Amino acid sequence: MKNKIKNIIIFFAGAVIIALLGLAPNAPKTFSLYWGNLGARMVEAGVIDMERFENLYQQRGGLSEADRKLLADSDNGNLVITSENSGMMLNMLWALGLGNKNPILENGPMMTYSGAGLPAEALAKAGNFASTGGWTLGKGNAMDHYSMHQFVTLTREQQDLVEKVAKNIYRPCCKNSTYFPDCNHGMAMLGLMEIMASQGASEPEMYKMSGEVNTLWFPKVETGCGV
Template identity: 40%
Template sequence: MKRKKIINRLIHKAIPLWIVLWLVFNSTMVVAIAEYYIMKKNFNEYVVKLSKTTQSPEELVQILKQAVLPQSGYTLAVTWGDVGQQLLQSGVIDQGKYKELFSGDTVSLNHMRYLENKSSDQMVINEENSRFMVNTLWALGLVNKSKILDEGSMQIYGKGDVMNFASTGGWNLGTKATNQVYSSTKIIELTPEQEIQVQKIARNVYRPCCGNHSEFPDCNHGMAALGYIQLAVKQGVTEDRIYKDILALNSFWFPQNYIELAAYFNKEGKEWKDIDAKLALSADYSSAQGAQKIKQSIQNIPGLNNSGGSCGT
């Protein structure tokens, strides 16, 4: 009986206004947060559905472009460390020539800090810095002392003169002649086992500008890929992640080709995020011949004006 009186007293007692307002505010916040995540989930499902059902080629291209070339860019697995400083010290990059090359390009000029200072920042590739990244990784692959450059396909097909390739004869941004910096500096010291791993990965990585893999880095993109593979192996990055990173690099260097490849897989009912990067980088899809077959199989996709990368600075 006494307990009932206490309960009745509490029920009929006026609740302070601040408690009412607090309860209303927090319940509103909970509802808002719940609605946000529901809307986000529904939007993501809509994008996936739209990419499979849209009748507009232009609309599909924009969806695929965002998947292949995210606006926020792609964060690579490696950090800069002192690699940039060593590139300057080795003579493969002339700081003055580099600044002149990128004059008017504020993003690339801002990236010069990675050549001037040691940094724990991870490397990032995006539409704005793709040219800076391909040139810098090209320089790394070119100058780093490498068994691949000293004994591999460059020597075999160069027949004793490796300066006639695009990746060597086309480099003119150093303080020294290219034949002086070629495979000259131990920026990335690899164990024999790591050298074998680099060679294995490089032989699986192609680029749409030619029919060669990155163990034969006869163009700037191949040399850049080699430089990245060496750095990633040295820093202990897994092979799966290295392939994903190279696919991202290639995508920003050859946007037309990889949006077309995404369209090809889209026709097969596969989303870009689910594609095996090693498979996408294989000769069947990423060599010049493979890319041409993909283009023919999907025909020309309207709505994309970017013509892709070229082999040069």
């Protein structure tokens, strides 16, 4: 009897500790990375048009104060991505991936897939992908911002890391890798990987986060299918 009571006490004590640590099986997945003034810089550059962005979310109940802060303030701390804000973050990271200057956008499959010869022709064709032609929340044409802004600066080693993981992270929607960010999810993942690399994330950490974020963006797909 004493052993039974002891086991019950241990079980409940363990459950309390797990809950306090946020490790409960049903606890929402969260990820933390420094956001700072990225949102405000994207609005200032025109990659995000605040009026268009607000109009979109007005149809969905409006932006929360926390969302507005991410877009307008310069002193944001760590950003937490949850199931509740994953859609909002998908759009903000999409804008980042689209607008941030990166060789992946300038020399990768986005420019070479169509077989276009001249750079101007390749750039024009790159504007027809879902990740470019589908971005209507900025000022002007999406290609006016394509790889045009230095939002996130990477060292050579960090760029190499982004390219390596991007070639190995796949998304369920179109089965392409992040190295070929032809849809909104791919472009958003590229933006996320750029932030992580710039903040010193390791290769395993980047793979782990990409898989977990994919479970938020594609909730019916198991984590392993996204990477």
